[in-house]
Amino acid sequence: MIDRLAVPLPWLDRAGRISWLKLAVFLACIAPALYLAAAYRLDALGAKPITALIHATGEWAVRFLLFSLAISPLRRIADWPKVLVVRRMLGITVMAYAVAHLTLYAVDQNLILTKVVSEIALRLYLTIGFVALIGLIALGLTSTDAAIRNLGPNWNRLHRLVYTIAVLALVHYFLQSKIDVTDPVFSAGLFLLLMGWRVMRRFRWPERPWSLLLLAVLAALATAGLEAAWYGLASGVPANLVLAANLDFSGPIRPAWWVLAVGLVLPVVALVRGPSPRAAGPAPRRRPASPPRREPAREAAGEPLSPRA
Template identity: 50%
Template sequence: MIQLKAPWNERNGRFSPLKAVVFAGLFIPAAWIVYLDATGALEPKVVTELIHETGLWAIRFLLLSLLVTPLIRSARYPKLVAVRRMVGVAAFAYAAAHLTLYVVDQHFNLAHVASEIALRFYLTIGFVAWISLAALAATSTDAMIRRLGPKWRTLHSLVYGIGVLALLHFMIQAKADVTEPVIMTGLFLVLMLFRAAVKRQVPPWAAALIGVAVATPATALIEAGWYALVRHIPFWEVLDANVDPDMTFRPSAYVLAGGAALLAVAILRRGSQAKRAPAVGPRRSASAGPCANPATVSS
């Protein structure tokens, strides 16, 4: 008989306040969507709005799951790893609701749904992302981790490709206003650049700096390029809007703020640890006898 563990408990069975808070927080968007529906805020196209809302939260939770490792590195708080799986499964749950509502919107005509997915590029890549996310969710249990062994890590590295597909699906679906998908794309770039830099032994604060320095102008270029290609708005007009103080905040500004927040966490944590580090006096030779300080700290 399979014994299910409470999601708010640690592996040793102890109650985890962190996991409990995160677990409860995962239901807040669903509750908010239900509230909007109940109050008539989603009318007149209720199902269409439900599709959009659930898809939006699926991508948000996917990005939050990708944020966990950079936060662990920057804040040096390894306990966050306990909630990464939970957030990733939530991303799949909202994506599943997103797809189910699309089927509802098509009056449960599965043949028509299949043809739409095959013929419409943005639906095709969205469905590929969903299938891949389902595979990750299905193999997220401790039993599957043990069964797959080293292959598990290889399989779950697909999450980066899933992120690209999900963001492209969101961008194409948004059509006229791509503000939020461009913001998410820029934040995704920050996280990917951070990971790539840390893998090359770059300190977390420097990795965050690289991420924000590269992703911010890249976000502006992505926005300007998209509007130029899709809506035929002059490229340089959109690009100039990113540096014009009289204009409203562009996506690049939000990416700059998000990357700066990650950088601030890394710098503050580094500073606080440096203050707590024990002072190390000058090294003495071995002939200094028993009075020599044996506590040698490597850099």
């Protein structure tokens, strides 16, 4: 009989018991891959199935990257520390979809590696995407407990690069989308929302329903401005026409409104949760009167220490 601890299954906790949260997230992580595999097998991906797979895996890599960045806001605003146990799984998932993204691109190039390398070197958007992939692999390979122990304080410094990697991934997403950047704009808007929350934490601004509502509105406005700026620079479309499209509901709803809808979840959660001492920011450290006690919640979670934001 195989020792369960010798084969670390992603849906088990450190005691070897099933974690229903980890199981649910694991199933959510593999669901897009299973769907894409089935669609490919059933010839349901159109005339260029490999191209469709390349785009889909890249899009899911960005989505799961945003999901991973949403863990800290969810933990703080919803006062749900147990959600930390899935952050490492989400990070590994991002790396897996990004590696699949590059592998499928190599397949599309008939596995001629010299051509793949030359394309990456000569095409800016491919170069940017490849740099982001290298960063994701570095973070994924150092997400183990052994790497955390060996790197010590440098581990946090390394993993803060996730924000730079996210920016590179979004730039790659924009450049490869070319004409229609609706999905990249939405993803970028969510990133602005998540980073805006981190700015609030950094300056210890109060995390009250009214401040989170303001954050959602500002993120939506920034998303609309980003969309207008992109189309103006890339296509020469006047910014006022793009901004006006956000007020025209006869067509598709613009990304800024979707960002606002997602952002409104934050004040609603804060309102339902009620006042919490955590919402005002981290308390100043004090010298303990006795030896510090172990933190059972963090140890029970079995997750690596990560940037506080």
